[in-house]
Amino acid sequence: MHSNEFNLKKHFIKTFVIGLFAVILPILLIALQSESQLPSKIKSEDQAYREYMLKMTRQLGTTCSACHNPNNFASAEKIEFKKSKEHIHITQALIDAGFDGQNGRPLADCYLCHRGKMKPDFREPFDPMTMKKLPETK
Numbered sequence: 001m002h003s004n005e006f007n008l009k010k011h012f013i014k015t016f017v018i019g020l021f022a023v024i025l026p027i028l029l030i031a032l033q034s035e036s037q038l039p040s041k042i043k044s045e046d047q048a049y050r051e052y053m054l055k056m057t058r059q060l061g062t063t064c065s066a067c068h069n070p071n072n073f074a075s076a077e078k079i080e081f082k083k084s085k086e087h088i089h090i091t092q093a094l095i096d097a098g099f100d101g102q103n104g105r106p107l108a109d110c111y112l113c114h115r116g117k118m119k120p121d122f123r124e125p126f127d128p129m130t131m132k133k134l135p136e137t138k
Helices: 002-060 080-094 110-114
Strands: none
Touching: 002 110, 080 110
């Protein structure tokens, strides 16, 4: 009987190991395949974002350090960084509302208002929220 029990245990272990490989091997192959594609996806997204930022600096007539801390580009410590994020949201809202450059419509981007200058020349003469006249600025 000992030999029969031994063979049964041996068969159980063999079946368990084969089953384990049958489950784990496809998971590992999928994980390795998706991991190998991940860096290229990150690289292409990063490259597109860098191109967008470069286009923005040209439209504003400035450099990256005007808004970013050169030692920590993700830092939001500069007021210009915070303001630019607000303006990016405004620009995206305009694009969503139809200022997308398609079918003869204007394209909402930094150049639309800034015309190559960090501070646009044009300023509304009144506050749109209160309709009160704004002080003159130079």
